[in-house]
Amino acid sequence: LIRCPVRxxxxxxxxxxxxxxxxxxxxxxxxxxxxxxESDDDTDEDIVEEGGEAE
Known part of the structure; x- marks a missing residue:
């Protein structure tokens, strides 16, 4: 998964x-x-470093 803001x-x-x-x-x-x-409540909490696991 790659998230890339393009605004x-x-x-x-x-x-x-x-x-x-x-x-x-x-x-x-x-x-x-x-x-x-994009929504107002978007946060970076879901971003996982390479090799990590999502909670």
Whole structure:
């Protein structure tokens, strides 16, 4: 799971290729993407460091 806030990425003056938000390694692939609407009560409590476990 990768969460990436994109609110500060300008939608004006983008070339046809758009913006690179994340680069994957040659042997990696993104298998799905989902838009999550931001809410007032969003916190970083659900963010887990690599190798950690969610509560």
């Amino acid at each position: 500060n990425i300008s939608i004006v003056s983008r070339s046809a290729r758009g913006v690179t938000v994340i680069r994957t390694k040659e042997d990696e692939r993104v298998v799905s993407v989902e838009r999550i609407e």
